[in-house]
Amino acid sequence: MKYPIYKTSFRGNEQKYVNQCFKNNWISSSGPFIKKFENKFSKIYSSKFALSTSNGTTALELALMSLNLKPNDKVIVPNLTFAATINSIINVNLEPVLCDVGKDDYNIDTDTLSNKVDKKTKAILIVHLYGKPCKMEKILNFAKKNKLYTIEDCAEAIGSKTNNKLVGTYGDCSTFSFFGNKTLTTGEGGMIIFKNKKKYNLAKKLRDHGMSFKKKYWHEIVGKNYRMTDLQAAVGLAQLEKFKYIMRKKIEISKLYKTHLKSLKNKIEFVNDNENELNTFWLFNIIIKNRKKNYLIQSLKKKDIEARPFFYCLSSMPPYKKYAIKEYKNSKFYEKNGLCLPSYIDLNSKDIKFICNTITELLN
Ligand SMILES: Cc1ncc(COP(=O)(O)O)c(C=O)c1O
The missing domain is CATH 3.40.640.10 (Type I PLP-dependent aspartate aminotransferase-like (Major domain))
Structure with missing residues (x-):
């Protein structure tokens, strides 16, 4: 990959x-x-x-x-x-x-x-x-x-x-x-x-x-x-020793993703950025609104790009079901629609542009 x-x-x-x-x-x-x-x-x-x-x-x-x-x-x-x-x-x-x-x-x-x-x-x-x-x-x-x-x-x-x-x-x-x-x-x-x-x-x-x-x-x-x-x-x-550099790179990557995916604003969402908050995005992620998540994962794979669905809800898995005390509507929403994208610090702006252009083509 x-x-x-x-x-x-x-x-x-x-x-x-x-x-x-x-x-x-x-x-x-x-x-x-x-x-x-x-x-x-x-x-x-x-x-x-x-x-x-x-x-x-x-x-x-x-x-x-x-x-x-x-x-x-x-x-x-x-x-x-x-x-x-x-x-x-x-x-x-x-x-x-x-x-x-x-x-x-x-x-x-x-x-x-x-x-x-x-x-x-x-x-x-x-x-x-x-x-x-x-x-x-x-x-x-x-x-x-x-x-x-x-x-x-x-x-x-x-x-x-x-x-x-x-x-x-x-x-x-x-x-x-x-x-x-x-x-x-x-x-x-x-x-x-x-x-x-x-x-x-x-x-x-x-x-x-x-x-x-x-x-x-x-x-x-x-x-x-x-x-x-x-x-x-x-x-x-x-x-x-590279803490500051690594953080700077992570923030740069998330900004580049947001810029290059802007045109998809009717099809995807980003997690909100609250004031006074710095999100270092271990994994940059998007929320897909139009049920195309699996299609996107498979199509990106063919282009040598890995995309990973969000974690499964704990309440959905056998060892943890017994700890569920209610319906988990919001977690289920994110499980269904959340997708993580490549996020390592060696990605350069050209790489991110390529990944975003590929996503844009696939979702349009
Ligand atoms: C939220 C969270 N908690 C705990 C862990 C456990 O860390 P480790 O894999 O180093 O045991 C991880 C990741 O692996 C994680 O993502």
Whole structure:
């Protein structure tokens, strides 16, 4: 495929740093790059407590475990997200409550939850889907009113902002993924940032088999091995050094798509751009109004362009059906009509023009 949805670009210090790991014989999880990567991440996110993990899913599990909830306590989660978000809740013995997304964008809308919060509901796990920031003010008010912890799943939204603040800096803890197709990658990898030192320390201990920080091989709690390796952190550090450049490229790409697809305004829609919001578009996406989504996917494929439908609603899939509490009209709308387009930073303006012209020809 000439234009896949995602392709990784390694043009910085990635190889140099990985070679240093081999040279110094630090390839496992206690080498110097781990701390350097966590520190640089902390700086960007103005957080004192950043914890690297083996992937974005283990980051979510540790974030949830750090809240010290009771088995079967409930966690609100959007019905439209990648399955890792809900799997992490179930895998730590909590119960998900599926919430519909909004009509005007594809992020969680707490208005649709009327009377669904009960005594067992303890947290809300939100997702900034495809890079689009959630309406944080509204979510934080809802969480405060209902005494809920807030976790932000920023796997798809590194660098996105709302009200001039990075998403991930609002919640009690926030998680990130550095999977190969993500805006910033370490191959596999994740990060959590915490507001609270106690929660950070608990997650840190859990990440390393529950081992005491002071007495090696003395285990204080039953833990996991969710550590990142120094090799991954070396790649991550090199990627973080290009943070501003990568964000600039992502924003450029979304602007080019919007310009070149303008003439299709009766046939497609873009997710809204609210004031004071910066969407870094992990995947640039369009909403197709005229039921031509499958035709478009197949036709683009013949032209060597990958287009990917939105995630399926969780409530539609067998493992999660039992958590459905209502009709999910808005999530179903986006499942049916949403389409993601190639979004990697090496796309140049000529590539995007070609992709947009092809879409325009096919839809006209
Ligand atoms: C919204 C969301 N949450 C969590 C994850 C899990 O991250 P990982 O694949 O690194 O485990 C992903 C992506 O893969 C994701 O898109």
